[in-house]
Each structure stands twice: as C-alpha cells, then as structure tokens.
Amino acid sequence: MTESAQEPEGAQDGGPRNARPAGADGMRAPVRETYGPMDLGSVPVFAGGFINFGYWRDIDLDRPLSVPDRVRSQQDMYRHVLDAAGPLAGRRLLEVGCGLGVGCTLAVEEYRPAHVTAMDIHPSQLERARRANARLLDASPGRMRFVRGAAEGMPFGDAEFDCVYSVEAAQHFDDLTAFAREAARVLRPGGRVVVASFFTVDESAGRAGQLAGMLETFADGLDIARPASGLTGAFTGAGLTGAEVRSIGPAVWRGWDRWLSDQWKPGTWPRNFLRAYEQGILDYYVITATRSE
Template identity: 45%
Template sequence: MADDVQRAELRRRTYGTGDLATRWVFAGGFINFGYWDGIPLDGRLTVEQRIASQQAMYDVVLDALDVAGRRVLEVGCGGGVGAQRTLLRGPELLRGIDLMPEQVERARAATRDERVEFVPGSASDIPFPDDAFDRLLSVEAAQHFEDLGAFARECARVLAPGGRLAVTTFFAEHDDAGPELVELIKTFATGLDLAHPIGRFTDDLRAAGFDDVRADSIGAHVWAGLHRWQELAGFPDGWGHRWIQATERGLADYYLVTARQPAGSRA
C-alpha cells in the first residue's frame, strides 16, 4: 500500500495535472460510477445514458437533502458539473471545495452563477466558518479522504443546527476487508482509493454529534450499470466486474449516507 505522500501524488496526477473526467469511461465531466435505475442495460448504452446515470447519482443525493433556498456546500466538487446539477434545485448559495487547485479552476471556468464560489480546501479542514451552511453533500469523493473522523467533525462544525448532510461513495463492508480489496481492485492497491469501513464512518458521524445517521445501500442501482458501461468502454482488467465480485464476496458496497445536525443552539 502506498504511503500518504505517494497517495497524494497519485491523486494529483489523476485529478490535478491529469483530468480523469475527460476519459470516456466517465463522460460528461462527471467522475462517478452512476446510478442506473431505469436505464436499460440489455443493449448498447449511449454516452447520453452514461451522463444521465451520473446526473442521477447527484439527484439521489439532492432528493435526500432538499437544498431549495438553503446554503449548500459540496465537498469534493471536482470540475463543477455536479454544482451545475445542484443549482437546478434553487439553493440560496452554493460553495464547492476541492483539494486539487486545478479542479477548482476547472469548476470556476465551467460554472458562471452569482450564487456559486469554488475554493481550494480539504475535507478535514474546511475553509469556512462555523454554522456557515444548511446542507452539505459529497458525491464519490470520500473514498479519497485520509481521515473520515476529521471530515465528520468538520461537517458538524460548518453545518448550522438542524443542517443535514448526504454522502455517496463505495465503502468497505467491514474492518478486515481492506487486504482482499487490495488484491481484487487496482485502485485500492495503488492507494488511489481507501477501504473505509461503512460502520466506522457512521460511528464517526455519531461521535461528531449527528443524529438520524443512516447508511443505505444503493449498489443494486450502481454495479450492473457500471459493469455494462465498462465493457463497452473497453476499460482494462474487468474493472467493473471486479466491483460486482467485491460486493458478492461481502467486501464492499455503494452507500448513501445521511445524517442531521441536532436543532437548537450550540453549547
């Protein structure tokens, strides 16, 4: 497994100096596996359907949050196309942070709206004051965060009382899944992705003071479509099928995690 420095350099090459969103396997500027519910998978898939699957992943998160008229933060904003999807829901303001300055510049160039601002920032050190937001979302970025406990605490800090968060990504199913995932899936072996156990993250959220913490598997609407698209995209090493294997072996799954900041004044 790569160390912290090696992982940071790999992520910079992938998302910073490189731009993973330009690869056909993702398409449309998004970088997520897609939520394929309602998209037929028994024939050829189009680029438009691939983009729709990624838009739908954002819709799953936004449906859980109700961002209309709210102050919203996206952690791991990438090139800003998810922010464009969020703006359709009518937030009062939207801020996006990303660890890669290059991604922040791409987001700024792609998204022109007076409600929006993108800034460099870390999930474990969010560059905004206490109680600055009512809603917080993160779409397929938390697998890169080095410290989910710090992320949970920062979410609790920047969310006002009564605020809500929604996070989607893939998580390890248990504490011992990491070594097997490293053997099975290259991005865990290289350190690009980290095998964070889902139970630890929900515990982190509760320890940070959140309540109504839920972790709902949505993998049934992710893995089959990802595998089918990967086949058509010619992605090497059976990458999409390996995720299905990981799920079947009880090693990993894709989750929507939601939580609420208790209402009332801070102590």
C-alpha cells in the same frame, strides 16, 4: 497489480487502509497525480464532466448504452444525493470534493438553493471547474463559488451551511473522523450531511488486502478501504444525530459494469468492482446524518 497483496500497515488496528502520507500541499501522491495532469472528467468512461459510477435504476441495461445514458446515470447520482438532503430551495449548500463542479451546476439549476459552495483539494480541478462553469458564474455570480480546501480542514466559519454533501469522494478522504467533525461544525442546527461513496461491507481487517488484490485504485492507495460503519460512527462521535447507512449497490454496480463492458474486457481490473460487490466485499452506500436543532 500483484495477484496477492499484503495487508497494509494500520489495517489491523482500525486505521485507514491503504492510506499514504499527505504531502506539503495536503494531498496524498495518488490523489495529486490522478486529478492533476489529466482532466479525468474528459476520459470516455466518465462523460459530461462527471466522475462517478452512476445511479442506473431508471436506465434500461438490457439494450446498448449510449453516452446520454451514461451522463444521465451520473446526473441521477447527484439527484439521488440531493433528494436525500431534503428540500433545498433557498438553502446554502457545500459540496466536498466537487471535481469539475458540474454536479454543483445541476444543484443550482434544478434545486434552487440560495448558494452553492464547491470545494476541492486539488487546484488543477478547481481551475478546470471555473472554466467549465464560466457561463453560470458570469450569469449568476452570487449563486456559486469555488474554494480550495480539504475535507478534514474546511476553510469556513461555524454554521455556514444548511447541507453538506459529497458524491464519490469520501473514498479519498484521509480521515473520516476529521471530516465528520468539520461537517458538524460548518452545518447550521437542523442541517444535514449526505455522503455517497463505496465502502467495505464490514470491519474485517482482511478487506483491504482483498480489494488491493482486485482493484488497482486500492492497490496504489488512491482509494482507501474502510467500512461504512466507520463513517456513521464518526458522524455520531461528532455529535450528529440519526446517522443512517443505506446500500444503493443494486442501482450502481450492474450499470457501471455494463457500461464498462464496451471498453474493458472481462477479467480486467475495472470489471472487478462488480466482482467485489458480488463477493460481499465492497458496496456503494448513501450515508446521512443531521445536526440537532
């Protein structure tokens, strides 16, 4: 990673920052390469098949952290998102960017929805997800399915779902406006969308360059630097109501960095997520909106 990154094309006019063109399969190269050959969910920094930074509010960070602590932090991120969606018993849910699908299994087992559809753009992830969730798929074939699709073009009919949720995937979405439009389309009246991910704290054009200089995933285009207001605005523009953005950074960044500290030395790039938060550049948000009745 270079010490000084140039401002990516499009950053000045409000376009996606650090975005790269998608290939014929609909994926940008960094997404295809990161989630293809290797099972990222098997990397020790992630644990239990989850791929998120974790929600650490109820975990004691002043003692040595264990793998069960790490798994719980990621489960608690899903619980926090699903709780924000409201009562889910008997409802039809869609997860956008499901990865290995272990969060969908948590939703099925703890929230008693009628059905969960797990969607991901990467076919390798879906193959792994079907293997990882074979027990549930065999035991309850009508409760969960895996479908390939993009956030910007979902392969579903209108008003199919009561809830659309996404956990730490929106930083990869090519087009937040298209995602918001699709979420509004597939939601039933009264349905709710909940997104948890990391965004820049404001619309400053310089944020993309700052993050590219600090964090490898922004420098190589895997993550796209955009403000949280970009998604709330997209939801409102798509006709959704009550769009709200809430920081959960205090429950994310310190725990994530504390977990990293056993594997990554200070000054290495993954430790810069906490630094970017402390410098007021990046934060972690839960963003919600509702389709009107």
